[in-house]
Amino acid sequence: MHNISYSRRKRTRKQTTTKSVNKTIDVNQYIHTGEQSPETATVYQNKYTFTEFPLHQKLQTLIAQKGYSRPSEIQDKSIIPILQGEDIIGIAGTGTGKTAAFLIPLIQQLLENKRHNHALIIAPTRELATQINEEFASLSKGLGLYSTVLIGGTSVFQTLNTLKRTNHVIIGTPGRLQDMNAQGAIDYSQFKVLVLDEFDRMLDMGFSREVQKINNQMTSKEQSLLFSATLDPAQEHLIREITNKPIVVKSATSTHRSSSIDQQVVYTEGKDKFQVLKSILNQPIDAKTILFCETKRHANQLLKKLINDSYAADAIHGNKSQNRRDQTLSSFKTGKINILIATDVIARGIDISDVELVINYQTPRNYADYVHRIGRTGRAGKTGRAITLID
Numbered sequence: 576m577h578n579i580s581y582s583r584r585k586r587t588r589k590q591t592t593t594k595s596v597n598k599t600i601d602v603n604q605y606i607h608t609g610e611q612s613p614e615t616a617t618v619y620q621n622k623y624t625f626t627e628f629p630l631h632q633k634l635q636t637l638i639a640q641k642g643y644s645r646p647s648e649i650q651d652k653s654i655i656p657i658l659q660g661e662d663i664i665g666i667a668g669t670g671t672g673k674t675a676a677f678l679i680p681l682i683q684q685l686l687e688n689k690r691h692n693h694a695l696i697i698a699p700t701r702e703l704a705t706q707i708n709e710e711f712a713s714l715s716k717g718l719g720l721y722s723t724v725l726i727g728g729t730s731v732f733q734t735l736n737t738l739k740r741t742n743h744v745i746i747g748t749p750g751r752l753q754d755m756n757a758q759g760a761i762d763y764s765q766f767k768v769l770v771l772d773e774f775d776r777m778l779d780m781g782f783s784r785e786v787q788k789i790n791n792q793m794t795s796k797e798q799s800l801l802f803s804a805t806l807d808p809a810q811e812h813l814i815r816e817i818t819n820k821p822i823v824v825k826s827a828t829s830t831h832r833s834s835s836i837d838q839q840v841v842y843t844e845g846k847d848k849f850q851v852l853k854s855i856l857n858q859p860i861d862a863k864t865i866l867f868c869e870t871k872r873h874a875n876q877l878l879k880k881l882i883n884d885s886y887a888a889d890a891i892h893g894n895k896s897q898n899r900r901d902q903t904l905s906s907f908k909t910g911k912i913n914i915l916i917a918t919d920v921i922a923r924g925i926d927i928s929d930v931e932l933v934i935n936y937q938t939p940r941n942y943a944d945y946v947h948r949i950g951r952t953g954r955a956g957k958t959g960r961a962i963t964l965i966d
């Protein structure tokens with residue numbers, strides 16, 4: 576019954592990723608009701624425990640305080656090579672613990688040698704950059720290490736001031752980093768380590784020139800750490816330029832055992848899609864839900880309809896100011912609203928631990944986006960549900 580494949584309607588908007596837009600998606604991929612999905616079914620056998628890593632005692636304590644009892648697969652495979660100064664290509668998506676996989680060894684390096692402007696971390700989105708900074712703050716609490724986040728939508732004046740302070744780590748999105756560089760506020764030649772997080776996403780968003788320029792100016796760079804959910808042949812040229820004899824490490828498992836996501840498809844053919852959505856939202860009532868739409872316009876339209884029907888909802892997408900995005904995320908985290916409408920801007924990287932339901936009101940462009948979207952639920956050992964509505 577579900578054995579249908581379909582092609583995406585032609586998009587009228589700028590087609591930057593035609594490759595994936597025209598891809599045929601098999602609906603079967605969206606259905607794993609009650610089963611374990613193949614990529615998460617495996618249980619990874621650790622080689623190390625955290626205490627076996629040559630890490631400073633204070634750092635060990637902070638890791639334990641975060642509640643990390645054993646290294647995730649990507650951490651198990653990357654921490655030692657990074658400490659040994661190797662370049663890494665980590666094939667790992669969100670939810671694998673990749674952030675701590677590079678932050679833990681970076682913090683250890685800084686404890687051995689507290690260099691200013693030691694590491695430059697580039698992330699594709701503001702949210703992800705902010706999240707990396709939060710993870711850095713918690714993993715380096717009380718160690719006298721400082722970081723600054725350079726993202727759009729924040730005060731340039733304030734950012735310029737923070738760049739004058741001591742900073743051991745700078746985390747930024749390519750656009751704001753380049754703005755700061757153009758103003759002479761950041762000198763890439765001082766940094767020893769370059770981290771590129773969600774590299775595939777960065778290229779999808781058209782940042783390859785910026786990344787290349789930044790890399791070229793890092794004349795004292797000693798190490799490059801690159802993390803990407805996928806390894807596309809189109810990335811190869813740039814990866815070769817950035818890295819030096821990299822070790823490729825792959826992670827197939829998540830820190831959250833996301834095998835507990837119940838995935839369903841609901842066909843809305845001939846029915847009012849919005850009515851179908853409401854019937855899903857009404858059972859169970861008030862479940863913390865992320866609703867994915869394809870465009871900002873769709874997200875706004877859906878928000879209007881839900882608010883008209885008295886649902887506690889808000890939308891987050893690229894047209895909202897950083898302040899508004901932060902406010903909306905915080906209202907969702909604290910439970911002021913229980914429905915968050917989102918475009919793919921937040922599909923990757925955002926870590927909200929207790930999302931019970933993900934609804935794809937519009938289908939994702941490809942399977943990778945699907946996996947990222949549904950990965951917002953079933954986190955931190957909890958179970959989750961994902962429902963994809965198909966016209």
Ligand code: AMP
Pocket residue numbers: 642643644645646647650668669670671672673674675830831924926
């Ligand atoms: P990331 O893939 O870096 O976005 O991490 C996903 C989530 O896993 C975050 O909530 C982290 O706090 C959490 N996490 C990272 N490392 C571990 C670990 N070793 N054990 C348990 N949770 C972890």
